[in-house]
Structures are given as C-alpha cells and as structure tokens.
Amino acid sequence: xxxxxxxxxxxxAPTTRLHHAWLAARDDWGPGVHEDGFGLHPSDEVDSAxxxxxxxxxxxxxxxxxxxxxxxxxxxxGGIALRLGPADHVRAFGHLGYGIxxxxxxxxxxxxxxxxxxxxxGSLGLTEVLLVCEDHNTASVKTIERNGGAFDGVQSTDLGxxxxxxxTLR
Numbered sequence: 001x002x003x004x005x006x007x008x009x010x011x012x013a014p015t016t017r018l019h020h021a022w023l024a025a026r027d028d029w030g031p032g033v034h035e036d037g038f039g040l041h042p043s044d045e046v047d048s049a050x051x052x053x054x055x056x057x058x059x060x061x062x063x064x065x066x067x068x069x070x071x072x073x074x075x076x077x078g079g080i081a082l083r084l085g086p087a088d089h090v091r092a093f094g095h096l097g098y099g100i101x102x103x104x105x106x107x108x109x110x111x112x113x114x115x116x117x118x119x120x121x122g123s124l125g126l127t128e129v130l131l132v133c134e135d136h137n138t139a140s141v142k143t144i145e146r147n148g149g150a151f152d153g154v155q156s157t158d159l160g161x162x163x164x165x166x167x168t169l170r
Contacts, residue, residue: 007073037079
C-alpha cells in the first residue's frame, strides 16, 4: 500500500487488486453494511479472495449501475455509484450514492467525486439526476448543494426521513 503524500485522488473501476485496501476501508467504517457507494449487499461475502472477486465481477459486469472507487495511491477512500435502473429503485434511493471512509472525511472528496460522476451521468444521456440523503446528514446536504442540488422536499420512508434533491445536467 502506498502512503505517498503526493498521490492525487482518482475514480477507478472496482478491482480485485485492491482487496486488502478495500478491507481496510471497510474496517475503518466498522461493522455493518453501510458503505453507500460500494453496492455491497448483505449477502456479499468479501473477506475471501473468491468472494471478493465475485462481488467485483457483479459491480463491473452487471447492468444497472456504474460503480467507481475513490482511491489515492493504493488506498481506498470511498465509493460512488451511479444507479441507472430500475426506476423504482432510483426513485427510492436516488441516481447516485456515495460514501467516504471516516478517516478520509472532511477533505472534499465526496464533492469532488460527485462532480465527476455527474459528468459521467450526462455523457450517458441523463439530463437530471435525483439524490437522496438522510434528513440529518449535513455533510451530504452540503456535498449535494455544492454540486447544484435543488431541494425537492423531505419524504418519510421505512429508512427514516430522507431529503430529496434534483440536479439538472448541462
């Protein structure tokens, strides 16, 4: 793993090469499946090399989303996913989900990554994207608003109160 202070953040497709680095990011979050942006399901087994490879294959080969990891050198800092379907899933959770590991927060990485994924969404033909975050998640609210998010209301769901934002793509 590289701890080069000159390393620049990058968005990359998920890769098995960073298995141990991804596990370190997960450990930074602590127990539970709550790393939004990684597309991790409760049934995914990511500790073993074969399980991790199967999960990465699902992320990179499956239709319906574009997943990217936020990395710096060989360190996984977070993940971001552009959801392209199905429509009911997008309506519930938004087009984009992202998460930054706790030790890398406060550096503007989510704002940076969201801006780059909005460009990718536009290149895929989307003209507007929906973003959803927990009502009390001030950091996500700021990230979304810095990228042009227009508040579209609060919705009560099984997951709690969720703020909805729309971003029109140019």
